[in-house]
Amino acid sequence: MTANDLPLTKEEILDAAEQVLRRFGPDKTSVVDIAKVLKVSHGTLYRHFASKVSIREAVTERWLRLSITVPLDTLAEQTGGSAAAHLRLWMETLIGLKRTFSVEDAEMFKMYAAVTLSEVEIIEAHVNRLITQMGRLIDSGMLTGEFKEGNSEQLARALFLATSPFHHPAHAKAWISDSHTADFDAVWQLLMSGLLKK
């Protein structure tokens, strides 16, 4: 086993791992494959990550952050105008991003869907970040009196759960159905009529 002495950053490892994971898929990717791309021994990788599973988790975590959480964060900062409109734009963007990735970034989406079923912690942290973003928009709607008073974080969590069929990866197969848009609209209207003051 030869060791390469150049200092490797975590980001460099994740870049290589993501590249290999996209090419071979999560099942066929080994730590040795990733080490090869980086021209280091797999021993060097184990100094940064405990296992193949933890590399996969870290890649998924970064992918979720860069492709979902960060783009949505800007939409969650919106003030002025209707909070209900901001909230709907935020939710439709989340749904649109998920649907796009399920088709156009299928390999990463598949890995994310698998991680959702197994590694609870990363996904819980991801979901909590999204719920915090929605909570901010709900807070601003409560401040202006557009929304009824209430526990904004609890309401955000309820909205997130109630819209699961439209963004949880386990439901991805239904996203191409004809009734998908009408279904979302009906669910959203019902939820909003519970949230809006009048």
Added chain:
Amino acid sequence: MTANDLPLTKEEILDAAEQVLRRFGPDKTSVVDIAKVLKVSHGTLYRHFASKVSIREAVTERWLRLSITVPLDTLAEQTGGSAAAHLRLWMETLIGLKRTFSVEDAEMFKMYAAVTLSEVEIIEAHVNRLITQMGRLIDSGMLTGEFKEGNSEQLARALFLATSPFHHPAHAKAWISDSHTADFDAVWQLLMSGLLKK
């Protein structure tokens, strides 16, 4: 290959198939195993069902009907008193049945979860039956003025979709989480405040 001349009913085949599927699981069960229990050739079974997959579908369909749809049907007939209370009892019973089966009838539940991912038609019919039951309860609430006027079938579908995290088998792992009951309560309250007149 010997053929047994006694006339076999579909129910008898489904009884035997369910028994074998429970014992060996869907992946390891073959048509020959089911034929053995019935003491007939597998050729005889193929006169009733086109494939192993169609036997599995028929067993799942019957199981869903007998263990979920039929028990809930009585609750959907309730009139008098609060429609919101009837609706909540109906939904909590659905959730309770699913959760119980996921633990105590794990083999059948696993098969149902697998069928949910692949055989869209059976599941769609099952879901539509449940939505019709909810629609009846919503209708009765609209009649008494407890609920706002609206399209009861569309509302029933929205309620069903919005409560997916609590009854869709893809979410079964979350059903044992500590926050499960509080989460359902928050989602339900939000949905009901959209449905109730005041």
